[in-house]
Amino acid sequence: MADAGLAVAKTWTTVRDGDVRECHAAMEGIGTDVRGMFDVEGILVPYPAHWSLPAKQRVRCRCSFYTDVVDLHEPEPAYPEAEYQDAGPEPLF
């Protein structure tokens, strides 16, 4: 994949209900570091409910993650999308 200039980005997601652990709710929408590891209160794991997490972080955890293919050759837009909207011609006076 690296030769193609593509990478897989992982993003943590929860079931978004009242039973989600507070610290996992805080992970909603959070991506990984460059090694593909999530930082759950200082513990690096490749996916939710990983065995290296303590039981309080793991038992009945219903979190998951989703992946996106990222084109490493595509430059990040320098400005947010809204900045690209054409405001029309500048007034002359």
Ligand SMILES: [Zn+2]
């Ligand atoms: Zn969880």
